[in-house]
Amino acid sequence: MKKLLAMFAILASIGFVACSDDEDPQVGPTGDPELKLTSESVMNFAADGGKGTITYSLKNKVDGVEPTATCAADWVSDLKIGAAVTFAVAANETEDAREADIVVSYDDQSFKVTVKQAGVKGFDSDLELSVLQGQYYTDFEEYGVYNYNIFLSKNGVTFTSNGVGAKPGDNIYSLDLYSDVAPADPMSVPVGTYAFDASDSCEAGTMGAEYSWYAETDANGSVVANPSFTAGTVTVSEGRIEATLTLEDGSVHHIVYEGSLALEEEEVEPTVWSNLTADVTFEGVEVTAEARNYGDYYEVGMDNYTINMRSATHGMNLELLVPTGASLDGEYEILVGTQVDPSKYYALPGDVVEEDGQLYMASTWYLNSTTSERAPIVGGTMTIATADGVTTYTVDVVDDAGFSIKGSFVTPAEAGGDTPSESLSNLTGDVEFMDVNAVQQFTDYGDVFEIGMNVFLGQAVSDSHSMTFQLITPGDAETLEGVYEVVPADGQLDSTKYYFFPGGTNTSGQITATWYLNQETDEMAPIAGGTIEIQVWASGYTFYDVNVVDDAGNTIKGTFLAENVAEAGEGVELDVYDGIVQFEDYGDDYGNGMKNVCMYLNPNDGNGMSLMIETFIPLDAESVVGTYSVYTDETAATDYAFVRGSEFESYALGSWVLSVTDFEMDGNIALFLDGGTFTIEQTTDGAYVFTFDCVDETGSPITGTYHGYDPAAGEASSKVKPQLSTLKNIKQKKADSKIAPMMQLQQVEKIQQTKELMPLGVKSAKQRTLIVK
Structure with missing residues (x-):
C-alpha cells in the first residue's frame, strides 16, 4: 500500500466578461508572459550521477507557445519539460569534474541552471570477491518486478532463520537488486545495470537502500563495521559483477566478482534459541x-x-x-x-x-x-x-x-491462580485509609482479548495512598461504575460482571495489574482477592470503596474520592531531552518537486511522547533545519512544510504524536498535528532541537521542545550497531513504513502485559496458523 496523503485539488477559475452585440469578447492573458525559476540555479551531482528536477513558474501563457529545455552536454539526457523539468546525469568515469547548463526558454524569456558533477576519486577500497550467494523474494512479482538480494564476499555467509551470519576476516556486500527479468531455472542474477535508490521504490533497474549494506568482520568473526550505502551502481554482465558504492562515511568502495552468476538454493540453518548447556x-x-x-x-x-x-x-x-x-x-x-x-x-x-x-x-x-x-x-x-x-x-x-x-x-x-509461596507484599499488617484528594486516570483498550469485554488500565493517586488497576468491564458498560471481583483462576469470565486482574510482576520485575502502594512508607502489595466498588458521580468525581486482601493475607480497606484528570483535548506539552531522532528520505515521492522526509522522534528511555512527522522540504536542501508550516496547495517548492495528521482505517497518516509512557499508567493517546508551526535547529554537537507551536485537530495546543540525536550520525554511544546476525538481513518487506498502524502501537504493550512476551533483542518474523484435523 502506498502512503496516503490528502492533496488539495486546484480549481481553475474561469472569468466571464459581459459583452454586447457591439463588442467582441476580451479573452487571453492580461499581461506579458512571466517565466521564473523556483528551484536552485546550481545543482550538484556525485560522480555516480542520478536524476534531477528543476521547478519553475509560468504566468500569462500564450496559446500555442510551449516552454522548451535544452542542454548541449551529452552526459545530460532524458531532458523533459512539463510542470517541471526532469533530466538524468550519467556517471562520470573520469577524475575531472564537469559542468553544463540547462536552458529553459519561453517566448523571449529564459533562465539557466548549471549542473555540476564531481569526478571519480580514487577508491578507498578496491576488492576482488570470490563468493556469490543470494536469495530471491516473490514480494513484487505481481507488479512485474523481481527481487534478487545477493551477497558478495571472500569467505561466504551462512543463512539462518534469524538472518545472515558472517565468517571471520571477511568483507561482505549485501546488494538488494530489482529487475524486470523473471528468475530462470536454474536461477541466476539477471544481467543489467542497477542504480542505488534511496527511496526504495522497488522499481526495475534499482538497488534498494534498506537491505543493501557493507559489513566487515575481524579475525574473531565480530562485526567491526556495518554501514549502509548512500550512492552506487552495480553492473552485471556475463560472468562478472562490478560495483562502485559510496558508504555513509563518504568512502568509495569498488568491488569485482568474476564467475558464475548462478544462485543455488541456500540451506537455511535452524536458529537454536536455547542457551542451556546441560539437562x-x-x-x-x-x-x-x-x-x-x-x-x-x-x-x-x-x-x-x-x-x-x-x-x-x-x-x-x-x-x-x-x-x-x-x-x-x-x-x-x-x-x-x-x-x-x-x-x-x-x-x-x-x-x-x-x-x-x-x-x-x-x-x-x-x-x-x-x-x-x-x-x-x-x-x-x-x-x-x-x-x-x-x-x-x-x-x-x-x-x-x-x-x-x-x-x-x-x-x-487460589486467588486467580496467582497466590505465591513467597509473598510479593511487604506490608507488616492490615491497612485502612480514607483519601479525599486523589487523582485518577484510566486508558480504555477496548476488547483487546476479543471476548466481548473491555479492558481498562489506570490508577488513583494521592499524596499518601494509591492504587493501580487492570479492570475488565462488560462490553456494553458506558462507565467504570460497578463492583469488581478478582479474575477467577480458570480465566472463565461472565460477560455481565466486572473483574480486576490480581497484582503480580512481569519477567522484568515490574508490577502489573492491581496493586496497593503507600507513597510515604514505600509499602506495596499485590491485590489477590476481595472487591473494589467504583461509583461515578455526576459532579466529576469517582468514589472507590476498596475491601481487598493482598497475597500475604493482609486486608486493605479504604476509600478514594478521585477528581478526574484533564480530559483529552487540553493539549500536550513536549519536554524530551536526549531522545532518538531518525529521518527517512523518500525523494520526490509525490512528484510535487519537493523532497519527502519522514521524521521519527522517540524518547531514549521508552517514556514520554513519540512523534511521527511527514514533511516536504526543497529538493536541494542539504539539511532538515528550518521552520515548518502545514502543507497546502499554496506551498512553494522552496518552503518547509508538514503533512496534517489523519486517520484511515485504523492507520495514522501524516504527522501525529503518541504517548508511550509506562503502559500501566498512561497508555497510548494519539493526537494529530493539524496546524501551527515548528522549527528544527541543530546544535554544535549534532543534536536536533524541535520547538513546537502546533495544534491538534480539536485546536488544542501541542507545544514544547524535543531534543535528540540521529542514530545514523554516530553522535551518541547508544547508536552502536548490533552484530551482523541481528542487523539488516531479515527480509521482511512492509507495505509502507510511513503508515503506522495505531492499534498495533498499543497492542505491542498490551501483549507484553497479558501474554508475558519476553524480549530477546534480535529480529525474526514467525507466525503460527493452526488447522483443525
Missing part, C-alpha cells in the same frame, strides 16, 4: 502461577490459555490448547506441525515473534531466574493436576538444542 531437573518447585483464557484465539474450536509460572529459580511460560469448556487438568503433548484434534490437550512449542522490530519469547519456554537460562520447548509431554487446592505441573520435555527438562511445579489454586 535440567527439579522437583516440587513452588511458583506463582497466573492463567489467562483467550477463548478460541486460533479459531480451531479450542480454548487458548497462557500460564506464567515464576519462582526464584525455575519457571515456565505455557501456551495451551484445551477442549472448549474443559478445565486445565489434563495430559498435554507438545504440538508438532499445525493440525490439532479439538478433543486433545496441547502445549504450543516455544516460538519467537516480532512486534515493532523487537523479538519476544512466545508460547512454551523454560526460564531460570537465577542463571538467566532460557529454552523454547519443542517436544515432550506435560501434565496438570489439581487436588486438595494444590495444582501440580509435571513436565518431561526437550528444548531446541536437544536438552532434557524434567521436573514439577506446585502452586495453590
Whole structure:
C-alpha cells in the first residue's frame, strides 16, 4: 500500500466578461508572459550521477507557445519539460569534474541552471570477491518486478532463520537488486545495470537502500563495521559483477566478482534459541502461577490459555490448547506441525515473534531466574493436576538444542491462580485509609482479548495512598461504575460482571495489574482477592470503596474520592531531552518537486511522547533545519512544510504524536498535528532541537521542545550497531513504513502485559496458523 496523503485539488477559475452585440469578447492573458525559476540555479551531482528536477513558474501563457529545455552536454539526457523539468546525469568515469547548463526558454524569456558533477576519486577500497550467494523474494512479482538480494564476499555467509551470519576476516556486500527479468531455472542474477535508490521504490533497474549494506568482520568473526550505502551502481554482465558504492562515511568502495552468476538454493540453518548447556531437573518447585483464557484465539474450536509460572529459580511460560469448556487438568503433548484434534490437550512449542522490530519469547519456554537460562520447548509431554487446592505441573520435555527438562511445579489454586509461596507484599499488617484528594486516570483498550469485554488500565493517586488497576468491564458498560471481583483462576469470565486482574510482576520485575502502594512508607502489595466498588458521580468525581486482601493475607480497606484528570483535548506539552531522532528520505515521492522526509522522534528511555512527522522540504536542501508550516496547495517548492495528521482505517497518516509512557499508567493517546508551526535547529554537537507551536485537530495546543540525536550520525554511544546476525538481513518487506498502524502501537504493550512476551533483542518474523484435523 502506498502512503496516503490528502492533496488539495486546484480549481481553475474561469472569468466571464459581459459583452454586447457591439463588442467582441476580451479573452487571453492580461499581461506579458512571466517565466521564473523556483528551484536552485546550481545543482550538484556525485560522480555516480542520478536524476534531477528543476521547478519553475509560468504566468500569462500564450496559446500555442510551449516552454522548451535544452542542454548541449551529452552526459545530460532524458531532458523533459512539463510542470517541471526532469533530466538524468550519467556517471562520470573520469577524475575531472564537469559542468553544463540547462536552458529553459519561453517566448523571449529564459533562465539557466548549471549542473555540476564531481569526478571519480580514487577508491578507498578496491576488492576482488570470490563468493556469490543470494536469495530471491516473490514480494513484487505481481507488479512485474523481481527481487534478487545477493551477497558478495571472500569467505561466504551462512543463512539462518534469524538472518545472515558472517565468517571471520571477511568483507561482505549485501546488494538488494530489482529487475524486470523473471528468475530462470536454474536461477541466476539477471544481467543489467542497477542504480542505488534511496527511496526504495522497488522499481526495475534499482538497488534498494534498506537491505543493501557493507559489513566487515575481524579475525574473531565480530562485526567491526556495518554501514549502509548512500550512492552506487552495480553492473552485471556475463560472468562478472562490478560495483562502485559510496558508504555513509563518504568512502568509495569498488568491488569485482568474476564467475558464475548462478544462485543455488541456500540451506537455511535452524536458529537454536536455547542457551542451556546441560539437562535440567527439579522437583516440587513452588511458583506463582497466573492463567489467562483467550477463548478460541486460533479459531480451531479450542480454548487458548497462557500460564506464567515464576519462582526464584525455575519457571515456565505455557501456551495451551484445551477442549472448549474443559478445565486445565489434563495430559498435554507438545504440538508438532499445525493440525490439532479439538478433543486433545496441547502445549504450543516455544516460538519467537516480532512486534515493532523487537523479538519476544512466545508460547512454551523454560526460564531460570537465577542463571538467566532460557529454552523454547519443542517436544515432550506435560501434565496438570489439581487436588486438595494444590495444582501440580509435571513436565518431561526437550528444548531446541536437544536438552532434557524434567521436573514439577506446585502452586495453590487460589486467588486467580496467582497466590505465591513467597509473598510479593511487604506490608507488616492490615491497612485502612480514607483519601479525599486523589487523582485518577484510566486508558480504555477496548476488547483487546476479543471476548466481548473491555479492558481498562489506570490508577488513583494521592499524596499518601494509591492504587493501580487492570479492570475488565462488560462490553456494553458506558462507565467504570460497578463492583469488581478478582479474575477467577480458570480465566472463565461472565460477560455481565466486572473483574480486576490480581497484582503480580512481569519477567522484568515490574508490577502489573492491581496493586496497593503507600507513597510515604514505600509499602506495596499485590491485590489477590476481595472487591473494589467504583461509583461515578455526576459532579466529576469517582468514589472507590476498596475491601481487598493482598497475597500475604493482609486486608486493605479504604476509600478514594478521585477528581478526574484533564480530559483529552487540553493539549500536550513536549519536554524530551536526549531522545532518538531518525529521518527517512523518500525523494520526490509525490512528484510535487519537493523532497519527502519522514521524521521519527522517540524518547531514549521508552517514556514520554513519540512523534511521527511527514514533511516536504526543497529538493536541494542539504539539511532538515528550518521552520515548518502545514502543507497546502499554496506551498512553494522552496518552503518547509508538514503533512496534517489523519486517520484511515485504523492507520495514522501524516504527522501525529503518541504517548508511550509506562503502559500501566498512561497508555497510548494519539493526537494529530493539524496546524501551527515548528522549527528544527541543530546544535554544535549534532543534536536536533524541535520547538513546537502546533495544534491538534480539536485546536488544542501541542507545544514544547524535543531534543535528540540521529542514530545514523554516530553522535551518541547508544547508536552502536548490533552484530551482523541481528542487523539488516531479515527480509521482511512492509507495505509502507510511513503508515503506522495505531492499534498495533498499543497492542505491542498490551501483549507484553497479558501474554508475558519476553524480549530477546534480535529480529525474526514467525507466525503460527493452526488447522483443525
